[in-house]
Amino acid sequence: MNQLFKFTLLSLCVSFNLLSQEVLVPIKVKDKFGLSDLNKTVRVEADYDKINFGIRPNYFVCFKKLEANSFLTSLMHYDKTIIKDKPYFDYGIYDDFIIAADTTRLKTVKYHNVFHYEKMQLYDLEGKLLYPDYYAFIAVFEDVSKIRKTSEIFVLFQHLEHSYTLRIYNKKKKEFTKTILDKVEDFDFVNNDQMLWALESMKLTYTNEGVYGKMEVKLVEGFFQITSHVKQTIAQKPKTYNDYYDDVELPEFSNTPKQKVELPKSDSISKTLKQVSIVGNHKDFTTTNYLYFENVWYRKKDYILGFKNGKVGLIDNKQGVFVLKPEYDAIYKMSGRSAFIIKRDDKYGVYFSYTKTFIKPIFKDLPVVYRRKYKGKGCDLIALFDTETLKLKYYATFKGDLFYIE
Numbered sequence: 001m002n003q004l005f006k007f008t009l010l011s012l013c014v015s016f017n018l019l020s021q022e023v024l025v026p027i028k029v030k031d032k033f034g035l036s037d038l039n040k041t042v043r044v045e046a047d048y049d050k051i052n053f054g055i056r057p058n059y060f061v062c063f064k065k066l067e068a069n070s071f072l073t074s075l076m077h078y079d080k081t082i083i084k085d086k087p088y089f090d091y092g093i094y095d096d097f098i099i100a101a102d103t104t105r106l107k108t109v110k111y112h113n114v115f116h117y118e119k120m121q122l123y124d125l126e127g128k129l130l131y132p133d134y135y136a137f138i139a140v141f142e143d144v145s146k147i148r149k150t151s152e153i154f155v156l157f158q159h160l161e162h163s164y165t166l167r168i169y170n171k172k173k174k175e176f177t178k179t180i181l182d183k184v185e186d187f188d189f190v191n192n193d194q195m196l197w198a199l200e201s202m203k204l205t206y207t208n209e210g211v212y213g214k215m216e217v218k219l220v221e222g223f224f225q226i227t228s229h230v231k232q233t234i235a236q237k238p239k240t241y242n243d244y245y246d247d248v249e250l251p252e253f254s255n256t257p258k259q260k261v262e263l264p265k266s267d268s269i270s271k272t273l274k275q276v277s278i279v280g281n282h283k284d285f286t287t288t289n290y291l292y293f294e295n296v297w298y299r300k301k302d303y304i305l306g307f308k309n310g311k312v313g314l315i316d317n318k319q320g321v322f323v324l325k326p327e328y329d330a331i332y333k334m335s336g337r338s339a340f341i342i343k344r345d346d347k348y349g350v351y352f353s354y355t356k357t358f359i360k361p362i363f364k365d366l367p368v369v370y371r372r373k374y375k376g377k378g379c380d381l382i383a384l385f386d387t388e389t390l391k392l393k394y395y396a397t398f399k400g401d402l403f404y405i406e
Contacts, residue, residue, distance in 0.1 A: 024058055024078055025381065026051040027403040028394040035060065035079060036403060043079040050288055053371060056093045075100075075127075082127040094140045096153070096171055097130075098123040119160065124174070136160050150222050152177070154202075159183060164206070168224055180217060180226065184208040210234055261320040266306035269315065272297050273305060277335040278368055278383065278392075288392035291366060291385045296333065303353070305331060314340060314351070324351055337369055350382070362400050365393055 024043055027036035034046030050063040054075070062074045064085070075083040075091050075098065082098065083091070089103035101120045119134040137158035151172040157165040164187040168178040181187060181204075190203035201218040216228040263269065275296040278289050306315045306326055313326030324331065330343040331351075338354035342361060349361035350369060359367065365384035380398045385391060394404040 022078075024060075025403050026053075026060065026395055027405065029405045033062075035076070038397075038401075040403060040405065042405075044076065048074075054091060054093055059091070059093055061091060082125070083123060084127075088121075092140075093125075095142055096125065096169065096174075097140055097155070098125060098127070099138050099140070102134075122155075130176075134160060136162065150219055150224070152222075152224050154180075154224075156187075166204075178224070180215070181206055184213075190214075207234065261317065263304075263315060263317075263320050264306065264322055266308050266313075266315075266326065268307045270305040270307070273303070273331070273333045275333040275335050276341060276366070276368060278370075289383075290392065291368070291390040293332070303333075314353075323353065323356070334368060339369055341366060341368070359398050363396070366390075367396070370395065 022037050024035045024037060026033050027040060027042065027046070029042065029046035032046040033048045033051040034042055035044035035051070036042045044062075047064070048062040049065045049071075052061040052063075054060055058078050060076045062076060064072045064074075066072065071087070072085040073083075073088050074081055074085055075088075083100060086100065087102060088100040090101045092099035092101070099120050100123060102118050119136060120138045121134055122130045122138055124130060135157045137156075139156040141154040141156070151170055152168050153171065155167050155169050155176070157167070159165065163183040163185060165182050165184075166180040166187070167176045168180065169175070170177045184206040186207045188205055190205060201216065203214070203216045206213045206215070210233060212232045212234050214228070214230045214232075215226060217224050218227045219225075220227070272295050274293050277292045277294070279292045280289055302317060303323075304315050304317055306313050306322060308326035311326045312328050312331055313322045314324035314331055315321065316323045324340070324342065328342050328344050329346075330341075332341040332343075334341060334350070338352060340351045340353065342349050342351050344361045346364070347361040348363045348365065348367050350359040350367055352358070359382070363382075363384060364387075366387055367382045367384055369380070370383040371381040381395050382398060384393050384396055384402070386393050394402060396402045
C-alpha cells in the first residue's frame with residue numbers, strides 16, 4: 001500500500017482555479033476569531049477559538065473549544081457553513097468530495113504534535129454525508145490532466161478492519177455507480193503513471209480469501225470497464241521484484257574541485273541561523289499557534305550571517321556577497337520559505353531571498369508569511385506573533401493592514 005500515500009499527497013497538490021467571489025480573512029475580535037472581508041467588515045461572527053485556512057481558497061476550519069483538549073469544528077466556504085459542530089480535526093477538499101478526518105494524538109516531538117488520522121467520513125460539497133461508515137483511509141483519484149472525456153473518477157476506501165474497497169463515482173449523476181473491489185484483504189497498483197496523470201487505465205493486484213487477483217481497468221467510450229481479470233491461488237502468486245533502479249537515472253559525480261568563494265569583509269561570521277517554525281500548541285491544539293525557534297547550521301551552498309559594528313547582515317555563500325547589508329539587529333530564517341525575518345529598531349519585516357524583495361520593518365510583532373497570493377496578486381497574508389508569548393495574535397497584509405478589532 002506504499003503507493004496510496006503518494007497518490008493522496010499528489011491529489012492534494014492539484015492546481016485550483018481561484019473563485020471570483022470576495023476574499024474573506026480570519027479576523028480577531030478581542031479574544032475570538034471570525035471572518036471578515038478585506039475592509040474588515042465582519043461576515044462571520046467571532047465565536048471561534050481558532051480558524052485554520054482550508055486547503056482551497058476561502059475554505060476555513062473553525063474550532064470551538066469544549067473542555068480539556070476536546071473541540072468541535074465547522075467547515076465554512078466563504079460565510080456558508082458546510083459542516084457544523086462535528087468532532088473532526090481536518091478536512092480534505094476535492095472537486096466533488098469533502099473528506100472529514102478525526103484524529104488521535106500519538107506523541108510530542110520538539111514541541112510538535114504528531115497526529116494520526118484515526119477515522120474518516122465522506123461528504124459531498126454541500127455537506128451531505130455519503131456513507132454513514134467511518135473509514136481508516138479515503139483516497140480520491142481525480143483526472144489531473146483534465147483532458148479525458150469522462151465523468152467517472154475512482155475513490156478508494158480502507159475500512160477500519162483494514163480491508164479495501166474501490167468504487168467508481170459518476171460526477172454527472174453525483175452517485176457511486178460501480179464497485180471494482182469490495183472489502184479485499186490487500187491491494188496495490190502495478191503501474192501507476194498512466195492512471196495517475198491521464199486517468200485512462202490502471203492495473204492493480206489484490207488478495208482476498210486465499211485468492212491472488214490481477215485486474216486491468218480501462219476507459220472505454222467515456223466509461224471505465226474491467227478489461228482483464230485473472231485470479232490465482234496465493235501459492236501461484238509471482239515473487240515480488242523491485243524494479244526501482246531499472247528506470248531511475250543515478251547522478252554522475254564529478255571529481256572537479258569547486259572554486260573557493262571569497263567572503264566579504266566582516267568582523268565575524270556565523271554558519272548557524274535561528275530558524276522560526278509555526279507549530280500548534282503542544283498542550284492544547286484548539287488554541288492559537290505559536291512560534292518555535294531552533295538553531296540550524298546552513299551548508300556552504302546557503303547563507304551565513306556576517307557581523308559588522310554590532311549589526312548583522314546576510315551573506316550569500318555562492319556569490320560571496322552581502323545580500324542584506326549589515327544594518328540589522330537580528331535576522332531569522334523562516335522555516336519552509338525562501339525568506340528571512342529582519343529586525344531593526346524593534347520593528348520586524350521580511351526579506352524574500354528568491355525574489356530579492358522586502359517587507360520593510362514596520363511590524364511590532366513577529367511576521368511569518370502565511371499565504372502568498374491568497375487571492376491573486378496584491379493580496380498576500382502574513383501572520384503576526386507576539387514577541388513575548390510567541391503566540392499568534394492576528395493576520396495582516398504585506399502593507400501592514402491588521403485584521404484585528406479591539
